[in-house]
Each structure stands twice: as structure tokens, then as C-alpha cells.
Amino acid sequence: MPGPLPDPTEVDRPYWEGARAGVLRLQRCAACRQLLFPPARRCPQCDGDALRWEDLRGRGRIWSWVVFRRQYFPAMPPPYIVVRVRLDEGPLVIANLVGGEPAIDAPVRAVFHDTGRGLVLPQFVVEG
Amino acid sequence: MSSDRTPCIVGIGATPFGPLYRQLDPRRSAFDLAADAFLRALDDSGLAKREIDSVIVGRLPSYLKFCADVGLRDVRYVNFQSGGGNQSGLALLQAATLIRAGQADVVACVYGNNGRSVRVEYGGAPIPTSRYDDPYGMTSNGAYLGMMFRRHQYEFGTPAEALADLAISIRANAALNPDAVMRTPITREDYFRAPYVVEPLRLLDYCLINDGGVAYLVTTLERARSLKHPPVRVLSSAVAGAMGYFYGTEDFWYHTLAGLRARLFGPAGVGPADLDCAQIYDNFTPSLVFALEGIGVCERGGAGDWILAGNHRLGGVLPLNTSGGHLSEGYLQGWALTVEAVRQLRGQAGARQVPGCELVLDLTCSPICSAHLLAR
Numbered sequence: 489m490p491g492p493l494p495d496p497t498e499v500d501r502p503y504w505e506g507a508r509a510g511v512l513r514l515q516r517c518a519a520c521r522q523l524l525f526p527p528a529r530r531c532p533q534c535d536g537d538a539l540r541w542e543d544l545r546g547r548g549r550i551w552s553w554v555v556f557r558r559q560y561f562p563a564m565p566p567p568y569i570v571v572r573v574r575l576d577e578g579p580l581v582i583a584n585l586v587g588g589e590p591a592i593d594a595p596v597r598a599v600f601h602d603t604g605r606g607l608v609l610p611q612f613v614v615e616g
Numbered sequence: 617m618s619s620d621r622t623p624c625i626v627g628i629g630a631t632p633f634g635p636l637y638r639q640l641d642p643r644r645s646a647f648d649l650a651a652d653a654f655l656r657a658l659d660d661s662g663l664a665k666r667e668i669d670s671v672i673v674g675r676l677p678s679y680l681k682f683c684a685d686v687g688l689r690d691v692r693y694v695n696f697q698s699g700g701g702n703q704s705g706l707a708l709l710q711a712a713t714l715i716r717a718g719q720a721d722v723v724a725c726v727y728g729n730n731g732r733s734v735r736v737e738y739g740g741a742p743i744p745t746s747r748y749d750d751p752y753g754m755t756s757n758g759a760y761l762g763m764m765f766r767r768h769q770y771e772f773g774t775p776a777e778a779l780a781d782l783a784i785s786i787r788a789n790a791a792l793n794p795d796a797v798m799r800t801p802i803t804r805e806d807y808f809r810a811p812y813v814v815e816p817l818r819l820l821d822y823c824l825i826n827d828g829g830v831a832y833l834v835t836t837l838e839r840a841r842s843l844k845h846p847p848v849r850v851l852s853s854a855v856a857g858a859m860g861y862f863y864g865t866e867d868f869w870y871h872t873l874a875g876l877r878a879r880l881f882g883p884a885g886v887g888p889a890d891l892d893c894a895q896i897y898d899n900f901t902p903s904l905v906f907a908l909e910g911i912g913v914c915e916r917g918g919a920g921d922w923i924l925a926g927n928h929r930l931g932g933v934l935p936l937n938t939s940g941g942h943l944s945e946g947y948l949q950g951w952a953l954t955v956e957a958v959r960q961l962r963g964q965a966g967a968r969q970v971p972g973c974e975l976v977l978d979l980t981c982s983p984i985c986s987a988h989l990l991a992r
Contacts, residue, residue, distance in 0.1 A: 491754075494747035526745055526861060551866070552767040554759050555815035564753040572763055580862075582745070584752045592770045609751055 525579035546598035588614025623712035624847035627661025627833035633946035649829030650728030662844035670720035674727035704950025705986025765902035772917035790940025823942035830951035854879035873910025895953035907981035
């Protein structure tokens with residue numbers, strides 16, 4: 489069971505639609521080429537507002553990880569693993585590791601979990 | 617000759633935290649705790665209440681009510697801070713700046729927190745990425761700091777025993793502080809036997825949640841000279857923020873803190889080696905590791921060895937959090953650390969007194985890093 493799920497907004501709806509389609513999708517600034525996470529209305533780096541959604545490879549490496557041993561959300565009994573992943577394209581994102589042993593710098597790929605509650609969540613598994 | 621407007625802390629007051637912790641009271645008011653601390657600080661200073669012309673209020677739900685409660689009705693300056701822990705250093709900076717600038721002559725800084733009695737939950741507060749973190753059960757600054765610490769271990773080989781030794785020495789300091797919440801000494805065995813909260817951090821890496829009030833009064837050196845206690849001067853203050861969507865940075869705030877060293881130590885003409893003790897914001901033990909490296913007490917990546925050598929203990933090179941800090945004295949969101957710095961400089965710290973204490977660092981390492989040098 490996932491924790492609290494957001495309602496998609498006009499800003500991040502393509503992110504969630506991407507997840508439903510099985511791809512990680514983020515905005516790239518047309519002016520400075522910066523890739524943005526989290527989704528935004530304008531580029532924090534150059535203030536550009538021409539942002540184009542781009543499909544990513546869905547691959548990265550674990551920057552670090554933790555194991556929740558205490559319950560914070562009623563729907564998420566511990567233990568569960570949270571990883572911070574450096575995507576190959578640059579941004580750092582948070583997700584659960586749902587396959588393989590966590591280790592810093594381990595290569596991971598995105599998998600997509602249908603919550604059954606309207607949203608598909610990107611998750612990661614260790615590659616190989 | 618113009619009067620010397622060097623800001624000085626001249627009165628300190630704190631409620632005893634231990635008794636409040638042992639007697640839970642859902643009717644306990646944060647206003648009453650703050651007022652209690654304020655009156656103690658006023659008495660400690662020797663100032664008359666009518667001399668107070670400015671107020672900075674921390675965490676209390678209403679600055680109006682607090683000021684009215686204690687009869688501070690006509691003020692030159694008043695400001696109020698939300699409950700966030702990294703605001704305490706900013707309260708002192710603000711007060712010191714007002715004094716230097718001649719915008720205030722006596723500033724009362726007050727804080728009250730009844731969070732334990734009313735069962736405030738600290739984890740789970742929204743951050744900018746909460747809508748992308750919550751679905752994964754990711755929440756609380758402790759989890760972010762745990763993630764940073766594991767990365768620090770990977771990059772620099774910092775052992776978990778360094779965190780244990782911080783928790784142990786800070787508890788040992790609290791054992792010498794009659795007002796502290798947790799006073800039973802702990803060992804490495806206790807530390808490693810305590811359960812994980814968010815692995816790699818264990819229970820004893822986390823600060824307490826407790827009730828209390830803290831207050832201090834800031835005025836000019838000129839006015840301070842004729843008060844009850846020798847003035848404690850605020851030699852310099854520096855702040856630097858690392859703004860971002862997450863709690864923390866990939867460099868453990870190293871460059872944020874390193875960037876404010878010159879502004880902190882420069883005006884005072886001193887360096888980290890001149891410090892007699894340090895009071896550092898210990899919301900979670902890794903913050904201390906990052907702070908020691910960032911401010912230059914030890915080299916980058918060297919905090920593990922520095923701590924394992926015992927440099928942070930009473931009697932060591934730089935005693936840390938001599939009152940027991942947030943881990944064991946009580947979590948007053950930085951405010952009580954400032955009061956402890958003053959006690960040490962006045963020689964009032966009893967069994968935990970650092971002999972000949974003349975220069976103290978009061979530091980917070982967080983998205984807002986703040987640091988002050990206090991001197992006798």
C-alpha cells in the first residue's frame with residue numbers, strides 16, 4: 489500500500505500520465521536545457537517558461553537509501569526502503585526500492601506500480 | 617565618545633525541562649512557559665521591565681497575547697517566528713542587529729513550547745516535494761539526515777560509532793545538568809541496542825520532544841556594564857542558506873558553512889582552534905558531524921576520527937553541547953543552546969563547567985545555517 493497520494497494538477501499531470509504509460513517523464517527547459525524535478529511552471533534556473541515534457545530512460549544510480557522502521561503513515565507499515573536516485577539524465581528523485589539489495593551507486597531502473605487508487609507510482613529495482 | 621553598542625546577552629531564563637517532561641499536562645500553556653522563562657531572564661538581568669523596548673517571539677501562537685500577558689504593551693520593535701527549529705539563530709542575529717543599529721535598546725527574545733503535553737508530531741510536516749515523497753512513505757528531517765549520513769559514510773568512511781559517541785557524551789553532559797530531561801548515562805551497547813527509527817539512525821540519534829520555555833535579553837555593552845552579571849558579547853554572527861526542494865544538500869552543507877566562516881571568524885579575529893566549547897543544533901546526531909566539518913573544527917570527512925578520539929567530550933579539545941543539547945537536555949529548537957553558551961561564559965555551568973571558558977560557538981546546521989561567536 490502506498491502512502492498519501494496527490495491529486496494530479498495541470499502542472500504535473502503529464503508526469504503521472506507518463507507513469508501510467510510506463511515511462512519516467514520530466515520537463516526540460518527549452519531555453520537552458522535544464523531538466524526539472526519536481527514539475528514546475530517555469531525553469532528555476534533561467535526563468536524560461538517554455539518547458540517540454542521528455543521521456544527519460546528510467547535508469548539511474550542510488551545516491552543513498554534508508555529503511556523506515558517506524559510507522560509514519562497508517563497505510564504504510566514498516567519496514568520499507570526509500571532510495572534517492574540520481575537519474576542518468578541528472579535529477580535526484582525519491583521512490584521505494586522494490587527489488588534487489590540497496591547499495592550506494594547500485595544501478596537501478598524504474599518500474600511502475602498501479603496503486604489501484606487512480607495513480608501509477610514509479611518505483612525502482614536494482615538492475616541485473 | 618559614543619556609547620558602545622556591541623550587543624550583549626545580559627539575562628537568561630529557562631524553565632526546568634526535566635520536571636516538565638515527567639509531568640505531562642495537556643492544559644499546560646506555551647504562553648505560561650514562555651512567560652516563566654521571561655520573568656527568570658528579567659530577574660537574572662537586573663533590568664527593569666520598562667527598559668525592554670523590543671520583543672522577538674519564537675513558536676508561540678500569538679505574539680500579541682504573549683506581550684500582553686507579560687505587560688509589554690508599548691514596543692519599538694516586535695517580530696514573531698514560526699516554530700521551525702532553524703529559526704533560533706536568526707532570533708539572536710535579529711536582536712544583535714537591532715542593538716548595533718540603534719533600532720532597539722533592550723530586546724527580549726522568548727520561546728515557549730508545550731509540544732509534548734499536547735502531543736505534537738514533528739515528522740510528517742509538508743516540504744516542497746511532499747506530494748512526491750508521501751506516496752513512498754518518505755517523511756521527516758530525520759529520514760533525510762539518515763540518507764545524508766549513509767552517503768557521508770560511503771564517501772568518507774564515517775563509522776556509526778561516531779554517532780554513538782556523540783549521543784553518549786551529550787548524555788554524560790546531561791547527567792551533570794539538574795534541569796535536563798534524560799540524565800541516565802548510556803553506553804555504546806545501549807546505543808546499538810536501541811531500535812532503528814529510520815535506518816541508519818537509531819532512537820538515540822533523535823532529539824527529544826518536550827515542553828519548556830526559554831528567554832534571553834540583549835542590550836548594548838554600555839548598558840550591560842552596570843547589570844547583575846558580566847556581559848556576554850555577541851562578537852559576530854553569520855547566516856547562509858542552502859535552499860532547495862529537499863531537506864539537505866549533496867555536500868552535507870559543507871560549502872554553505874564553509875562560506876560563512878570568514879564572516880563569522882573574521883570580525884572577531886579568531887579561528888575554530890580558539891573556541892572553548894560549542895553548542896550545536898543537535899536535532900539528529902548527523903547534523904553535528906556535518907557542522908564540525910563545515911565550520912572547520914576538523915577537516916572535511918574528518919569528523920568521524922575527530923569524534924572517535926574524544927575531542928568532543930568535556931575535558932576534550934572542544935566540548936560539544938555541554939548541557940545535554942537537544943538529545944538529552946531537551947528540544948527547545950536551539951533556544952536553550954544559546955542560554956547554555958551564556959552560562960558557560962559566566963562560569964555558571966556547575967559540574968559541567970568548561971574551565972576558563974571565554975569563547976563559545978552557537979551554531980545551527982540545516983537548510984538555514986546560522987552561527988554566532990559569544991565571548992565573555
